[in-house]
Amino acid sequence: MTSFLSHRAQWWADLPSARADILAGIVVALALIPEAIGFSLIAGVDPQVGLYASVVIAIVIAFTGGRPGMISAATAAVAVLVGPLVRQHGVEYLFAATLLMGVIQIAAGFARLHLLMQFVSRSVITGFVNALAILIFAAQLPQLIGVGWQTYAMVAGGLAIIYLFPRLTKTVPSPLVAILILAALSIGLDLPVNTVGDMGSLPQGLPLFALPQVPLTWETLRIILPYAVTMAAVGLLESLLTAQIVDDMTESDSDKRRECGGQGLANMAASLFGGMGGCAMIGQSVINVASGGRRRLSTLTAGLFLLFLLAVLGPLVGRIPMPALVAVMIMVSIGTFSWSSIANLRRHPPTSSFVMVATVVVVVWTKDLSLGVLAGVILSGIFFAAKVQRMFSVERSVSPEDGGIVYQVSGQIFFASVERFTRAFQTEPAGSRVLIDVSMAHFWDISAVGALDKIVLRLRRERNVVDIVGYNRASADIVDRYALHDKIGFQSGLIPH
Known part of the structure; x- marks a missing residue:
């Protein structure tokens, strides 16, 4: 110091x-x-x-x-x-x-x-x-x-x-x-x-x-x-x-x-x-x-x-x-x-105003500053996760060249978004070639990697050929370390971007 x-x-x-x-x-x-x-x-x-x-x-x-x-x-x-x-x-x-x-x-x-x-x-x-x-x-x-x-x-x-x-x-x-x-x-x-x-x-x-x-x-x-x-x-x-x-x-x-x-x-x-x-x-x-x-x-x-x-x-x-x-x-x-925070209740996002009011209520009710701040931090984290979990999209299309199925993934994939991410992939006809393009996506944690495993292994069990392309460096690192879909006897299809 x-x-x-x-x-x-x-x-x-x-x-x-x-x-x-x-x-x-x-x-x-x-x-x-x-x-x-x-x-x-x-x-x-x-x-x-x-x-x-x-x-x-x-x-x-x-x-x-x-x-x-x-x-x-x-x-x-x-x-x-x-x-x-x-x-x-x-x-x-x-x-x-x-x-x-x-x-x-x-x-x-x-x-x-x-x-x-x-x-x-x-x-x-x-x-x-x-x-x-x-x-x-x-x-x-x-x-x-x-x-x-x-x-x-x-x-x-x-x-x-x-x-x-x-x-x-x-x-x-x-x-x-x-x-x-x-x-x-x-x-x-x-x-x-x-x-x-x-x-x-x-x-x-x-x-x-x-x-x-x-x-x-x-x-x-x-x-x-x-x-x-x-x-x-x-x-x-x-x-x-x-x-x-x-x-x-x-x-x-x-x-x-x-x-x-x-x-x-x-x-x-x-x-x-x-x-x-x-x-x-x-x-x-x-x-x-x-x-x-x-x-x-x-x-x-x-x-x-x-x-x-x-x-x-x-x-x-x-x-x-x-x-x-x-x-x-x-x-x-x-x-x-x-x-000014009173006037800002209507101007600021509802979640921010709710966090502010909740912090005030908990502190005044309990007379414990630490409990109020803790409640505010938890609520802020929940609202942030809820907001970020919607910051991704999965678009399905058919390739005009070979008739293959292309999934274009973009946005943030992490523990709070994996359920919606998993549901975005459909059941494809057996024998299809499926390309998952993640060049505009980022995989943050092992929950995201687990969701990707689940999707790939399900599609392969239906006798489809699955390739994944476009990993950024950080996503490729975490997938290489924790993914299972390339380690249990199937073709990995990993094509780093």
């Missing part, structure tokens, strides 16, 4: 860019606190576990990740997986599973598993984004139920600042301005609104290095391995999808292979400093990019400023009003949702 030292442009540019990265990182750090506390509660651990994880992961991934400007921290996608492990075996086993999770992700980077993202269609990514936007918005609803009018007024005021302040100046990110103004009003007027401190106690001091206190036995490995594999897979899936989304937002490329290894190193470090596992966060990444964060400096600032907030300004941070952060997250959900 490329050293971060060779990417100086991803750290420093001119002063305005550096200032934008620093200010964006501050906004992200403030928004990370309630989410990290909430994810800790989901996992069944103390809030400091999620907060320390967010600090360490953000700092480490700033140096090791492959997508500058992307934010990684403790996430709900990982937190929902580890609840049973914590309840049954304790938090130390969570740290051990997170350590192993990191090792698996590093191995995935070396194995180039990031290339599997090539099989995730644009429809799936759009569905993933839309579902996440819906979940981000839904996560704010508990803060808007059973509260006083002051909360609604502050949320409305926060949204007004976020969307109107950039008309005055874009020097300072509007979400940061909204948080500071609403915090000052809440504290100064002692408004009856929920605060960050109401979500859980904030840790005191710095995270300490310590190895997981678990027995080094095969039994421990048996317990943590299933969780570690699942956490690693979900973490990489969400991280790589988020990286692709940030690529699109910034119109730049990223090193997905490096991102896999970087996520692994970050999670290993988190486990050694008393943190849970995590991955990239699309919501926080959108906040960062929208606030002007483009480089690694923004990610590093988020981690360092979060550490500063926890270690030095803990009591003050606990008084930040939740309506201010709710307004920021509503802005994120609005900005994340692909509104």
Whole structure:
């Protein structure tokens, strides 16, 4: 993996860019606190576990990740997986599973598993984004139920600042301005609104290095391995999808292979400093990019400023009003949702629209991003196979020269099209000369070769002479290796093109 030292442009540019990265990182750090506390509660651990994880992961991934400007921290996608492990075996086993999770992700980077993202269609990514936007918005609803009018007024005021302040100046990110103004009003007027401190106690001091206190036995490995594999897979899936989304937002490329290894190193470090596992966060990444964060400096600032907030300004941070952060997250959900996808439902092919909607439904219904993406990928594969299986034709004609039967095959022959391919050949009168011209066809797999065997052997049993002409090189190779019709005592008739 490329050293971060060779990417100086991803750290420093001119002063305005550096200032934008620093200010964006501050906004992200403030928004990370309630989410990290909430994810800790989901996992069944103390809030400091999620907060320390967010600090360490953000700092480490700033140096090791492959997508500058992307934010990684403790996430709900990982937190929902580890609840049973914590309840049954304790938090130390969570740290051990997170350590192993990191090792698996590093191995995935070396194995180039990031290339599997090539099989995730644009429809799936759009569905993933839309579902996440819906979940981000839904996560704010508990803060808007059973509260006083002051909360609604502050949320409305926060949204007004976020969307109107950039008309005055874009020097300072509007979400940061909204948080500071609403915090000052809440504290100064002692408004009856929920605060960050109401979500859980904030840790005191710095995270300490310590190895997981678990027995080094095969039994421990048996317990943590299933969780570690699942956490690693979900973490990489969400991280790589988020990286692709940030690529699109910034119109730049990223090193997905490096991102896999970087996520692994970050999670290993988190486990050694008393943190849970995590991955990239699309919501926080959108906040960062929208606030002007483009480089690694923004990610590093988020981690360092979060550490500063926890270690030095803990009591003050606990008084930040939740309506201010709710307004920021509503802005994120609005900005994340692909509104053009609604109009595209009628313009895009029905199968693409169905895949997108199905991905949204599964993610929102199960609240599991990995299940939604998996469903979308499977549906995309099924629709693609159904489409390609029709991309071939078989035309029968009679040769005017010798009266022989000629079958002209064109298109793609593979496992999904072999049944229709086989049915396209008729029963011919005994003694006929049959020529199968495959010069415009391609045989992809052993299922296609098997179908060709079936056709040729059936025609020969009817005492016909069968010749095949026109194989391209790839088709000839697979037929030579796996075909049976030229190996069981009949004339092969193979005439390579």
